[in-house]
Amino acid sequence: MNGWQLVILWSDGLVWLLLAAGLALGGLIARSPPLRVAWQRVGANRIGMASATVLLAFVGIGLLDSLHYRVALDGKPGEPIRYAIEVLSVLDALATPLRTRNEKTYSAPLASRLYAKETLDQPGGGAQRDYPRLKHGGLHLGERENERLADIAFTTFRAVVLAFLGWLAVVAVVASTVNGAGWRKIWRGETAFAWSAVLATLGVLLLVAVPVFSLSGQYHVFGTDKVGQDVLYQILKSVRTALIIGLVTTLVMLPLAVLLGIVAGYFRGWVDDVIQYVYTVLNSIPGVLLIAAAVLMMQVVIDTHPAWFATAAERADLRLLALCFILGITSWTGLCRLLRGETLKLRELEYIQAAQAFGVSSTRIIGRHILPNLMHIVIIALVMDFSGLVLAEAVLSYVGIGVDPTMTSFGTMINNARMELGREPVVWWSLAAAFSAMFILVLAANLFADAIRDAFDPRAA
Amino acid sequence: MLAYILRRLFYALPILIGVNLLTFALFFIVNTPDDMARMQLGVKRVTPEAIAHWKAERGYDKPLFINLAASGLSTVTNTIFFDKSARMFVGDFGRAEDGRDIAREIGARMGPSLAIALPTFMLGLFVTVSFALLLAFFRATALDVWGVVLCVAMMSISGLFYIIGGQYLIAKVWKLVPISGFGDGLDAWRFLVLPVFIGVISGIGSSTRWYRTIFLEEVSKDYVRTARAKGLPETLVFFRHILRNAMIPILTGVVVVIPLLFMGSLLTESFFGIPGLGSYTIDAINAQDFAVVRAMVFIGAVLYIIGLILTDISYTLVDPRIRFS
Numbered sequence: 001m002n003g004w005q006l007v008i009l010w011s012d013g014l015v016w017l018l019l020a021a022g023l024a025l026g027g028l029i030a031r032s033p034p035l036r037v038a039w040q041r042v043g044a045n046r047i048g049m050a051s052a053t054v055l056l057a058f059v060g061i062g063l064l065d066s067l068h069y070r071v072a073l074d075g076k077p078g079e080p081i082r083y084a085i086e087v088l089s090v091l092d093a094l095a096t097p098l099r100t101r102n103e104k105t106y107s108a109p110l111a112s113r114l115y116a117k118e119t120l121d122q123p124g125g126g127a128q129r130d131y132p133r134l135k136h137g138g139l140h141l142g143e144r145e146n147e148r149l150a151d152i153a154f155t156t157f158r159a160v161v162l163a164f165l166g167w168l169a170v171v172a173v174v175a176s177t178v179n180g181a182g183w184r185k186i187w188r189g190e191t192a193f194a195w196s197a198v199l200a201t202l203g204v205l206l207l208v209a210v211p212v213f214s215l216s217g218q219y220h221v222f223g224t225d226k227v228g229q230d231v232l233y234q235i236l237k238s239v240r241t242a243l244i245i246g247l248v249t250t251l252v253m254l255p256l257a258v259l260l261g262i263v264a265g266y267f268r269g270w271v272d273d274v275i276q277y278v279y280t281v282l283n284s285i286p287g288v289l290l291i292a293a294a295v296l297m298m299q300v301v302i303d304t305h306p307a308w309f310a311t312a313a314e315r316a317d318l319r320l321l322a323l324c325f326i327l328g329i330t331s332w333t334g335l336c337r338l339l340r341g342e343t344l345k346l347r348e349l350e351y352i353q354a355a356q357a358f359g360v361s362s363t364r365i366i367g368r369h370i371l372p373n374l375m376h377i378v379i380i381a382l383v384m385d386f387s388g389l390v391l392a393e394a395v396l397s398y399v400g401i402g403v404d405p406t407m408t409s410f411g412t413m414i415n416n417a418r419m420e421l422g423r424e425p426v427v428w429w430s431l432a433a434a435f436s437a438m439f440i441l442v443l444a445a446n447l448f449a450d451a452i453r454d455a456f457d458p459r460a461a
Numbered sequence: 462m463l464a465y466i467l468r469r470l471f472y473a474l475p476i477l478i479g480v481n482l483l484t485f486a487l488f489f490i491v492n493t494p495d496d497m498a499r500m501q502l503g504v505k506r507v508t509p510e511a512i513a514h515w516k517a518e519r520g521y522d523k524p525l526f527i528n529l530a531a532s533g534l535s536t537v538t539n540t541i542f543f544d545k546s547a548r549m550f551v552g553d554f555g556r557a558e559d560g561r562d563i564a565r566e567i568g569a570r571m572g573p574s575l576a577i578a579l580p581t582f583m584l585g586l587f588v589t590v591s592f593a594l595l596l597a598f599f600r601a602t603a604l605d606v607w608g609v610v611l612c613v614a615m616m617s618i619s620g621l622f623y624i625i626g627g628q629y630l631i632a633k634v635w636k637l638v639p640i641s642g643f644g645d646g647l648d649a650w651r652f653l654v655l656p657v658f659i660g661v662i663s664g665i666g667s668s669t670r671w672y673r674t675i676f677l678e679e680v681s682k683d684y685v686r687t688a689r690a691k692g693l694p695e696t697l698v699f700f701r702h703i704l705r706n707a708m709i710p711i712l713t714g715v716v717v718v719i720p721l722l723f724m725g726s727l728l729t730e731s732f733f734g735i736p737g738l739g740s741y742t743i744d745a746i747n748a749q750d751f752a753v754v755r756a757m758v759f760i761g762a763v764l765y766i767i768g769l770i771l772t773d774i775s776y777t778l779v780d781p782r783i784r785f786s
Contacts, residue, residue, distance in 0.1 A: 421633070
């Protein structure tokens with residue numbers, strides 16, 4: 001094993017910061033009774049918990065992909081160590097077979113041959129047109145290529161049995177360790193926390209993931225794309241991009257929206273006028289155009305300063321963060337207006353008037369009395385925005401103002417594959433895989449957002 | 462009424478000035494014209510003369526705000542700000558990179574954009590409102606539950622999927638309509654069917670859910686109970702009372718987008734090869750044609766502000782209690 005050097009990209013730092021912030025927030029919530037009650041309501045919601053399980057799986061992939069390093073190159077002893085230009089992540093290391101075993105061009109899912117005929121040299125001389133064998137997919141079959149389906153079926157069966165056994169083990173652990181659970185109560189859905197939904201979802205996830213994992217050792221489960229890259233690998237890499245767009249953007253948007261919204265509603269007068277003016281101006285420019293204008297400008301800045309970036313990964317990373325920043329700048333206005341309106345209502349309530357009469361300072365009133373009463377709006381807005389941002393990334397990347405073209409994302413995958421349905425024979429797998437993965441992520445986020453809204457919105461109760 | 466509209470237009474002026482200053486800052490101060498020139502000319506063949514020539518050709522060689530070299534009024538008028546930004550207020554958008562007049566181009570492209578956007582908008586509104594009304598009518602039944610499930614699933618699908626999938630299935634496999642393109646006059650309808658259909662379908666999920674929430678909020682109000690108590694059949698309660706009262710929140714979201722229909726849809730137009738403003742914008746973005754993007758930002762803001770004023774006016778039409786003061 002060569003030496004390696006830890007690389008912390010800006011977005012990695014933000015991801016781990018977000019994780020820490022999330023955990024800290026969890027600690028705060030555990031201490032505040034009303035919030036705890038609301039989260040318990042979320043925990044009892046079966047659809048909400050099932051989608052949360054799916055989301056956690058995505059977050060896990062994203063976190064694995066957020067630990068980056070550079071491998072040291074082989075050099076003579078005594079010389080200073082130099083590191084490879086390529087920045088890898090832990091996910092890349094785990095998925096090395098997927099990353100490195102590239103084919104020549106398109107191949108269908110689980111295929112052992114390329115998708116189109118080529119002229120092949122026969123061993124005995126002469127040439128023949130046939131589908132060439134893949135370099136890696138189904139290689140272990142050797143001469144017994146006609147046993148491919150049987151091999152796939154057997155591997156899948158073995159993996160399903162394994163997944164089922166693993167799932168049973170998890171169920172047993174949960175049933176024996178969690179207070180007052182017991183498998184009978186879980187089965188009937190009588191636990192306060194929706195364990196039945198979580199375990200059922202986990203079972204489905206395992207039944208899908210384990211076979212895919214064991215098949216991916218020998219085959220390209222979702223096929224390969226134009227340059228022969230494994231589609232499954234690209235899907236895994238896209239998850240991080242989608243999560244960063246969805247989460248870091250809200251991180252940018254949140255302080256702006258909360259601070260300005262509360263200040264405008266609380267102080268009114270000229271402060272309110274100025275803030276309203278700013279968000280009306282930003283709001284009146286159609287979102288895509290404002291993003292386009294800002295991204296074009298950012299592109300000029302990046303192109304004129306190539307010296308800022310040591311590696312291509314860093315440049316792509318900074319462009320991703322800039323995109324998050326721009327999306328955040330263009331999307332805080334809605335939440336800000338909502339918070340301003342709510343603060344206007346709150347500040348007229350008796351207990352705040354009383355606090356003012358006692359001479360409590362404005363910052364203290366905002367921090368102690370107003371902000372906690374707005375938290376439900378903030379939380380609802382955060383989860384509601386996430387799915388919209390993931391969908392927006394795909395559209396923006398198509399328009400050419402999204403993430404860096406070298407960065408794998410659902411948007412760039414779709415953008416690269418959009419002409420493939422016009423081919424003969426039709427190449428459907430990369431589009432289908434990208435759209436399905438995106439659909440699952442966004443659907444889970446939407447359902448989770450609904451559960452959050454039902455639990456936190458006082459009007460919905 | 463007229464006085465009110467005039468006053469609103471007057472209030473809109475500072476916002477437009479704000480938009481103008483913002484885009485000016487973005488396009489000329491964050492990035493100097495030198496950067497733009499280098500970008501357009503390509504990094505390799507860049508010489509100071511080439512940059513100067515590029516800037517002079519497009520009028521970017523003047524000072525930003527105040528031209529000290531000139532005298533009298535032209536200290537202010539002979540500047541980039543006056544030439545490129547202030548003139549937009551009178552509809553003079555200058556020329557695109559390919560030398561064409563932007564204002565004329567926009568005028569010619571509005572028609573095709575509107576031909577797609579208007580039917581999509583009307584049909585979409587009709588379909589989603591009816592669907593939402595249906596779900597609200599059968600609220601808390603299996604139909605409602607599965608309808609909402611369908612809506613959530615539909616809004617979780619990327620808009621790109623509707624376009625790519627619809628184009629593949631309807632135009633390529635079934636060969637019902639041409640895949641893309643645009644025709645003159647009445648012949649254009651064959652090209653319009655598919656984009657309009659796909660536009661309506663892709664909007665169903667989120668809009669239906671939104672309208673259903675509005676209807677359900679109305680359903681639980683006192684006047685609805687009164688209407689039922691006096692013996693009105695449920696259908697009459699829905700169409701005469703709930704639908705009318707739900708118009709206010711619906712109008713808030715709907716009227717403001719009507720003027721923006723002129724802008725067209727970026728995705729639909731570029732996928733279907735429709736020569737409208739949406740594809741114009743996309744082409745400009747890809748060619749990094751800053752002048753066109755700047756013009757489109759400004760027009761978008763103008764249309765949005767018109768939409769806000771129209772929203773206020775529409776309130777008086779549906780709710781006689783609202784008066785302008």
